[in-house]
Amino acid sequence: MRRPIFWIRDPELIRQIAVKDFDHFSDHPINIDESHEPLFGRNLLTLKGQRWRDMRSTLSPAFTGSKMRTMFQLVSECCSDTVNFLEKEIKEGKPLLTDLKDMFSRYTNDVIASCAFGLKVDSLKDKNNEFYLYGKEGSNFGKLRTIYFFMLMLFPKLYKVLGISLFSEKFSTFIRKLVWDTIRHRERENIVRPDMINLLIQARKGKLKHDDEVNEKEGYAVVQETH
DSSP states (O other), X not given: OOSOOOOOXXXXXXXXXXXXXXXXXXXXXXXXXXXXXXXXHTSTTTOOHHHHHHHHHHHGGGGSHHHHHTTXXXXXXXXXXXXXXXXXXXXXXXXXXXXXXXXXXHHHHHHHHHHHHOOOOOTTTSTTOHHHHHHHHHHOOOHHHHHHHHHHHHOHHHHHHTXXXXXXXXXXXXXXXXXXXXXXXXXXXXXXXXXXXXXXXXHHTTOOOOOHHHHHHHTOOOOOOOO
């Protein structure tokens, strides 16, 4: 509000700060009590100091271009499912979907489910699948939730005193249970899939390393991985 800030506009300078020299710029001006907002308070935007450095050094190898490209096949599968659905609708003589926003939101939901959570869902066929409904709830920033969000950013103490929460307990429980159940199932069955869950499992075990060629080419600041 009344505190002056630097607004970085140059893309190269942004890259220098956010990628190459990230370890010199550890804290963001966001103060969130993670005990009150655990889903929002334990991510890289809100962690501070050494905890932020440890988490960043652990996760940064997962977001190199080469590892992101391995997920292309998952995105391609979601594209094929969408195209196949539309072709089937045409063959059966049904009217084509006219709500493009709804169609692409469902496609995006399927991509996120597949790449981030390791789930195979088809939201065009199963319009009321659980992941889509919870995803819609979590991303629906209406007027009231927008007010809550700015209160959380600007007046965190008042936000906590009022007992406000961005996400319902049911939503938070669903996300946590989904992630942990998927991790346990994969570790138990030795399942490997080119998605974020697999990368996080590797990071959790300390097996995720920066590729030397990527470090040299992209200039990543390499910090000792945490275990």
